[in-house]
Amino acid sequence: MLELSVLPSDLPALVSILTGATIIAIIALRGRAILADLRILISRVANIILLRYYPIKHVERATNLPFLPYIFPNGQGNVEKFLRGRANSAKWENEYGGLYRLWSGMNGEVVLTKPAHVEVVFRDSQNHTKAHANNSGYLMDRLLGSCLGLISGQPWGAMKSSVEAPFLHGSMSQYAADVQDFTAVYLDHLGKENDAFGEQGKLHPVRDLKLLPFLVVAKIVYGRLNEDLERDLIGLILPREDLFKSVIGGGITRFAFSRFLPLPAIQALHHFKRKWAQWNDRAHTHALKGPGQSTAPVVAMYRAVEDGNMTREQLLQTLDEILFANIDVTMGGLSWVLVFLAAHPDVQEALRSEVRGQSSNKATRNNYLLSSWTTTPTLLGACILEAARLRPLAAFSVPQSCPSPRILDGFEIPAGTNFVIDSYALNIRDAFWGADRERFRPERWLERQRSGRDLRYRYWRFGFGPRTCLGKYLAELIIRSVIVEILENWHLALETTAEQREKAGDNGHSKNSDEGRNWPWDDEVWIHSPDLLLKCEPLAARPA
Numbered sequence: 001m002l003e004l005s006v007l008p009s010d011l012p013a014l015v016s017i018l019t020g021a022t023i024i025a026i027i028a029l030r031g032r033a034i035l036a037d038l039r040i041l042i043s044r045v046a047n048i049i050l051l052r053y054y055p056i057k058h059v060e061r062a063t064n065l066p067f068l069p070y071i072f073p074n075g076q077g078n079v080e081k082f083l084r085g086r087a088n089s090a091k092w093e094n095e096y097g098g099l100y101r102l103w104s105g106m107n108g109e110v111v112l113t114k115p116a117h118v119e120v121v122f123r124d125s126q127n128h129t130k131a132h133a134n135n136s137g138y139l140m141d142r143l144l145g146s147c148l149g150l151i152s153g154q155p156w157g158a159m160k161s162s163v164e165a166p167f168l169h170g171s172m173s174q175y176a177a178d179v180q181d182f183t184a185v186y187l188d189h190l191g192k193e194n195d196a197f198g199e200q201g202k203l204h205p206v207r208d209l210k211l212l213p214f215l216v217v218a219k220i221v222y223g224r225l226n227e228d229l230e231r232d233l234i235g236l237i238l239p240r241e242d243l244f245k246s247v248i249g250g251g252i253t254r255f256a257f258s259r260f261l262p263l264p265a266i267q268a269l270h271h272f273k274r275k276w277a278q279w280n281d282r283a284h285t286h287a288l289k290g291p292g293q294s295t296a297p298v299v300a301m302y303r304a305v306e307d308g309n310m311t312r313e314q315l316l317q318t319l320d321e322i323l324f325a326n327i328d329v330t331m332g333g334l335s336w337v338l339v340f341l342a343a344h345p346d347v348q349e350a351l352r353s354e355v356r357g358q359s360s361n362k363a364t365r366n367n368y369l370l371s372s373w374t375t376t377p378t379l380l381g382a383c384i385l386e387a388a389r390l391r392p393l394a395a396f397s398v399p400q401s402c403p404s405p406r407i408l409d410g411f412e413i414p415a416g417t418n419f420v421i422d423s424y425a426l427n428i429r430d431a432f433w434g435a436d437r438e439r440f441r442p443e444r445w446l447e448r449q450r451s452g453r454d455l456r457y458r459y460w461r462f463g464f465g466p467r468t469c470l471g472k473y474l475a476e477l478i479i480r481s482v483i484v485e486i487l488e489n490w491h492l493a494l495e496t497t498a499e500q501r502e503k504a505g506d507n508g509h510s511k512n513s514d515e516g517r518n519w520p521w522d523d524e525v526w527i528h529s530p531d532l533l534l535k536c537e538p539l540a541a542r543p544a
């Protein structure tokens, strides 16, 4: 047994020693098989220490909360949790039960799979402390560690009140007309391009539509951009995506000392941050000069920095979060709806007739797009909820801890321990959803509408409790506008290759399960999104 008293008493020091030892070993043993053994050894030692430093015990039986073994250096962080999260979610629940701990780097995270546990933990989510940089390490910290979504306490409260106004429910009606006009022009243009739908009749629901929500959000935040600004903003998307792949990949850039190393990812970080700051300053100046444009939210946000309500770094990172971090998230929420509608022609037809009934004039159409689900449930709203139920943006939610201990299944989870929600357990595997829970059936939402409170901690989409997504109303408005515009003009169908048909044939349960559908996923992106083509037939060309 290891003699723990010789070890340093704080974890950061321990991490430094372990990583220092590893770097020396890597230099000394480059390419030797011993390296693999060393990794196993470090992992084992770290495991013993982690459990000793951070015990979670049953209040009566003094047994340990089930846990996954820590593996140096990432634990289950990011690659296992996100890129392989969909498969791991079910596998881990099977092996470790409905409440267990995993490791994101060396940070423990307690996984919640039961609605009753979610309620106990999340009813005071405004008092939660978000894990430092999403437990994703140094590179993430420098990119997004100070954004609104990842800070807590007083700084979070101050920043939230300085940036939230343009995203409140009441602000949506001023965007409705603009969002629809922009969507119509964008889709019309896309329909005429050679490689998109129209001539070839095929739509890639992520690639082809990606710029749409991005530019809509940009216009809302910065006001109307000029051509230069718009081009430069679009030019930043690719470098930002590459950088984020390094963040998710983890490895050495998880550690702060990596800033001293000549790593491409570190250089890319500096380059991107410089460009992003410059671009924002230009956009801000443009907003100030433009006629009638100084009401653009970016102006008030810069003023809040001057007032000391938030730092410049916090603002720049929050604008990154609003623009870049959320492109993939919003595209996931939009693209899966289109895929499900293409796969379910009956639902698509029913929704199209609802849409036609609501489009007679501008006012009715606006009300339809802006209507609140709780007062005016629609099939449109239900289709979006159902797609997001079956395709949550990630398998595991943002890690965050409570200010006080929580007792779950008899285990006392100390204050400050991070929790993550297993979204597949909640949204799909829970028997609450009924025998057809793996199936895309939006009507279930209209049936359940009457018992809305029931659903409160059972469905993960925008977060739980008082602290949730800032962009939820805007995202909903954009997604609804795009779906309505598409359904009014095109008929959607699945475009399957011979290879995919063959694969789908192997997949025996695909007839009654949409969860297990063998649609290609884009595994490069950490947000779950589809990678396939949809056939778009112009409606006018179809025989009545």
Ligand code: HEM
Pocket (backbone or CB within 6 Å): 148, 149, 150, 160, 167, 217, 321, 322, 323, 326, 329, 330, 333, 334, 393, 397, 398, 461, 462, 463, 464, 467, 468, 469, 470, 471, 472, 474, 475, 476
């Ligand atoms: C369908 C699309 C979207 C989904 C599913 C989504 C989901 C989420 C989730 C799960 C959170 C974390 C909540 C928590 O603290 O536990 C979040 C936070 C956040 N989202 Fe979204 N989001 C979407 C679109 C957007 C858009 C378009 C924006 C741009 C305005 C946005 C801005 C934010 C911000 C700033 C936060 C941090 C809020 C805070 O912590 O106070 N989101 N979102």
Ligand SMILES: *[C@@H]1O[C@H](CO)[C@@H](O)[C@H](O)[C@H]1NC(C)=O
Pocket (backbone or CB within 6 Å): 124, 126, 127, 403
């Ligand atoms: C939690 O937040 C609420 C409202 O923001 C506040 O009134 C309350 O004192 C907080 N509780 C704790 C334990 O921090």
Ligand SMILES: *[C@@H]1O[C@H](CO)[C@@H](O)[C@H](O)[C@H]1NC(C)=O
Pocket (backbone or CB within 6 Å): 161, 162, 300, 303, 304, 305, 307, 309
């Ligand atoms: C900064 O915070 C103060 C106090 O909460 C508030 O009165 C002021 O309006 C804020 N400034 C901006 C630009 O949001």
Ligand SMILES: *[C@@H]1O[C@H](CO)[C@@H](O)[C@H](O)[C@H]1NC(C)=O
Pocket (backbone or CB within 6 Å): 134, 144, 147, 149, 150, 321, 325, 393, 394, 396, 397, 398, 399
């Ligand atoms: C942190 O991770 C969660 C998923 O666990 C994701 O929803 C969220 O957007 C991430 N935050 C940022 C700022 O990337």
